[in-house]
Every structure is written in structure tokens, then in C-alpha cells.
Amino acid sequence: MSALPESTSIIVPSHPSTLSRYARAFALAICVGACAVMLCVPAHASLLPPAGPWPAPVPASTNPLIGSPYAVNGANATSDAVLRVWFLLGRRQSTISRPAGFTALLEGSLQGLPADRPINGAELTIVVQDEASPAWHAIAYTRTDTRGYFHIRLPAGSSRRVAVLYWPAVNAPAPVYSARVLELTTTRVWIAAHTKGRTVTFVGKITGGGPLPSPGLIVAIQVHNELGAWVTAVLTHATGAGRFHARYRFEPGVYAVRALVPEQTAWPYYAGTSNLRRIQPH
CATH class of the missing domain: 2.60.40 (Immunoglobulin-like)
Structure with missing residues (x-):
């Protein structure tokens, strides 16, 4: 799988409260569908040979x-x-x-x-x-x-x-x-966020899994919305050293964010998420 261009954006409603309940659900469905297609998440069984x-x-x-x-x-x-x-x-x-x-x-x-x-x-x-x-x-x-x-x-x-x-x-x-017993290994990732006005800069690193495949791994920066779902705000990719960064411009408010590394070709680990960060763009 080739990495997507850094900071490729998926439209996420910045102010979910301004949308009707049905419009929000529709926007969320579009976003989740886009993420599933763009991230190409395979089934768990793909990481292990047949039992x-x-x-x-x-x-x-x-x-x-x-x-x-x-x-x-x-x-x-x-x-x-x-x-x-x-x-x-x-x-x-x-x-x-x-x-x-x-x-x-x-x-x-x-x-x-x-x-x-x-x-x-x-x-x-x-x-x-x-x-x-x-x-x-x-x-x-x-x-x-x-x-x-x-x-x-x-x-x-x-x-x-x-x-x-x-x-x-x-x-x-x-x-x-x-x-037989089963041990599933997930991607280990951490993230930090730096806020300047409405713009938030995210930096992070994938660790513990050895060298990354070329040309790197896709990383999704996700926001927890008021519907209780995680939606992708921006996509970036980690380099061979495991480091990544991205920027996103938010509406003022308080948000919970995380990084998600989905399962990907030539990477022998299951999807992993980072620690949660709370941000407050203004």
C-alpha cells in the first residue's frame, strides 16, 4: 500500500451541534465510510497463517x-x-x-x-x-x-x-x-498536541515494532465527537524512523483526540491507538 500524501484531510463537521441529528449521523456515516476505504483495514486473520x-x-x-x-x-x-x-x-x-x-x-x-x-x-x-x-x-x-x-x-x-x-x-x-492460545500484538504509538489559536499541531511516534516498511505507515488523527464515535480529522504518515506530524484547524472548543495506526500491508501488527489528549483550540 502506498502512503497517502501528508495531511490529506477528510471533512469532519467542526460544530456537530449546528447540525440536525440526522445530518450529523449522515456526515458521520460519510466520514466513517471514507476512512474505511482510504485506510484499507484488513481482517485480523490476514496477519496469521491459517490455523x-x-x-x-x-x-x-x-x-x-x-x-x-x-x-x-x-x-x-x-x-x-x-x-x-x-x-x-x-x-x-x-x-x-x-x-x-x-x-x-x-x-x-x-x-x-x-x-x-x-x-x-x-x-x-x-x-x-x-x-x-x-x-x-x-x-x-x-x-x-x-x-x-x-x-x-x-x-x-x-x-x-x-x-x-x-x-x-x-x-x-x-x-x-x-x-493453542493466541497472542495478538498491536501497534504501539504515542502522540502530543500543541495548540496555537485554532490550529493544533500533532507530533508522535510509532515505537516497539522495529523498522517501518517503506514508504512508511498511514496514521489517522481522530476526534471523539458528541455521538460517541471516533472520526478522522486528518491523515498523515510515519517515516521510516516512526515519527509523524500533522496540523488541523478546529473550531473553538474542547476535544479529545488520539492517533490510530490501522493494519497495513507489510506491517505484522494489529491496529493500535495512542494515549488520549485533550485540546482546547480558541
Whole structure:
């Protein structure tokens, strides 16, 4: 996708109170429709390869016992086991959303059947599937405690599916699989606003996601209107260093504004919004 010219404007009513309720709704519909077309926001599924069947084939090299002096993996080791996994973000969750550059805490438990005996001291393999590698591959290892529980902080990365494998023995034909959980990574962006009369200058930066694709990323400066919707006042684009700026002339009043970075081609992150700023042009 090619970037739009800097400071390309979309018409937004500066004084919504001067319009009738129906006229305001019509103007908002036009604006939202224009934004959807111009920003070309794709579906979330476009950032990840197809999920495919599960369990999926994994390389034997993900077995941590290969090359080690141990024949079995942990106390009470058995292939008849239940491996549970979740993200911890305030509570247990199977899907989380994190800004780019942030880590995620993965937890779970490993218990043997039929008595739910904890398998302690077992080394587990963390595998992921992401845009860069549709094939499942190992990114980390962790070990269960005396209760059969484990936790590990995953390194920051792009959106990915995550699962945990338990190989009960060095000669096991296949591992025990956990369910898959989903980590969605959003674009991390901040914005500042400087007001001079009715003109507001916005500056900001996209951070935490690495170098931007050429020729940059589209950024929408949005205003929260009295209908409770976010509408785009002006479009700009961030350079390769992640910095952007834009100007917009408002009617006098108090406004809540933010920056939105939508999903875009060659950028492996979901849409992200900045902190809110309150401005008071006069």
C-alpha cells in the first residue's frame, strides 16, 4: 500500500451541534465510510497463517531429552497426561492483546492421569506459529514445579499462536500437546498536541515494532465527537524512523483526540491507538 500524501484531510463537521441529528449521523456515516476505504483495514486473520489442524506435526528436535542424560521427563512421567496452558493478564485468558515490544506471561499445568498427579521437574517446549514461520517452531523452554505448574515470560514478538509440548520420554513417538492460545500484538504509538489559536499541531511516534516498511505507515488523527464515535480529522504518515506530524484547524472548543495506526500491508501488527489528549483550540 502506498502512503497517502501528508495531511490529506477528510471533512469532519467542526460544530456537530449546528447540525440536525440526522445530518450529523449522515456526515458521520460519510466520514466513517471514507476512512474505511482510504485506510484499507484488513481482517485480523490476514496477519496469521491459517490455523490448520491441531495437533500439528512438530520436529523431533523439539524433544528436550535428545542429547540429555535423561530417559524420562520429570517425576511421574507418563504419556497419559493433561497439559493446560493460558495467558495471565489480570486473569487467565486464552487470547490476549499486547502492544508491540511488550512481553506476555504464559502459565499452565501438567498432570498425569487418571489421578491428576503433578508431573514435576518436566521440561516443556514452547512452540509458536506466526506470520514469519507458518510451521510450528520452538522459541523457549520451561520446567514444571513440584505442583506440576509452570510459568514463563515470552519474548516480545509479532502476533502468534502459542502452544506447549511435553515429551514424556526420549524415545516417545509424539509429544503431549496443550491447546493453542493466541497472542495478538498491536501497534504501539504515542502522540502530543500543541495548540496555537485554532490550529493544533500533532507530533508522535510509532515505537516497539522495529523498522517501518517503506514508504512508511498511514496514521489517522481522530476526534471523539458528541455521538460517541471516533472520526478522522486528518491523515498523515510515519517515516521510516516512526515519527509523524500533522496540523488541523478546529473550531473553538474542547476535544479529545488520539492517533490510530490501522493494519497495513507489510506491517505484522494489529491496529493500535495512542494515549488520549485533550485540546482546547480558541
